[in-house]
Amino acid sequence: MNTTIVSTNIANNVATITLGRPEVKNALNNDMHRALYDAFTQAKDDDNVRAIVLTGSGDAFCAGADLKSIDLSKFEEFDYGEALRETYNRLITLITSIDKPIIAAINGIAIGAGLSIALACDYRVASEKATFGLGFLNIGLVPDAGASYFLPKLIGYANALEMPLKGIFGAEEAKRIGLIHDIGDVTPWVEKVKQLPPTAFGLMKRNLREGSDSYLQEVLEMEVAAQVEASQAPEHRAALAHFVGKGVR
Structure with missing residues (x-):
């Protein structure tokens, strides 16, 4: 696994997976997808791991897909459906198959597919400076990576429909509508979930x-x-x- 793109630290029965492309707000390209999939697989299979924390490096959680990694000269040949099945759909399916508690420690911006990945986690704890947004419609696309499944379940149909109208919003609003569980230090949540049978x-x-x-x-x-x-x-x-x-x- 590329320890620069995605790093994993295991301590006190907790695997902390950190996205490592701070220069692009931890936007996801194909290399990061592979590394992230490997990191979650290893944490899933490690009997010493009782809980998993996903976070980002720098001042961002994840800004979604790295659109700059798409070769515009080959845009007409680019298959969004195939790309989704090989990357996000595979990753989200893996995350939701893991029986261990998974916490998204949202330390900064979580937008587009970056937000979708956080939604697939069991718990979401955000820092005070975290920001959120759906993002997809801004570039003429629909929510993907499981957002259409998780959002209505977490915040209700009406709030999910309103998300594109909100633009970028902060942690307090995210807490108000039920998008996140808490604002502040993730440590108390980690200690609690570690004790679960x-x-x-x-x-x-x-x-x-x-x-x-x-x-x-x-x-x-x-x-x-x-x-x-x-x-x-x-x-x-x-x-x-x-x-x-x-x-x-």
């Missing part, structure tokens, strides 16, 4: 995501299957023993 959290995350698109009876059966699996995990047995006063064996 991994099996149960992963199953809950999956049920909540899939349950919003399912009928009640389907969700009830999903919960049955998840509860059976969670009940067999060692963290449940240890917690139950502690709860009834028998201690952890």
Whole structure:
């Protein structure tokens, strides 16, 4: 993995993945996509990692796609659909498949596909100087990288439709409409999610995501299957023993 474009630091059971192109506000090109995919894969497969934090270097989280990386001389041949499937769709699918808690630590501008990636994370904590924007319509394109899926679920249909009209807005407005969870230091959130029982959290995350698109009876059966699996995990047995006063064996 290119440690300049994307770096990963693992400490205290937390993998911190940092986008490393501050000179272009961490805009995503093909090399960064590959490196970011590899970084999330490694964090997913590392049993020592209990939580993942995604952030940006410099004064930006991610300014979306690096449009300057498109060769305009070959524009007529450029296939946006193929490009999406090979980059963003692949990355977003991976991120949402990870059972571990993922926090987007939004340290600056998060716009376009950069915002979409933050939306795919489980939690979003922004600095006071963070700014947000949908961006896509400004260049005659539609939201992608999962934004059309996540935005209505997170902030509602009406607020999602209003996003293009807002332009660039700050952390307080993002918090007001439910786009982010908190403003300030990400550390307390990291410490909390590290303590979550991994099996149960992963199953809950999956049920909540899939349950919003399912009928009640389907969700009830999903919960049955998840509860059976969670009940067999060692963290449940240890917690139950502690709860009834028998201690952890």
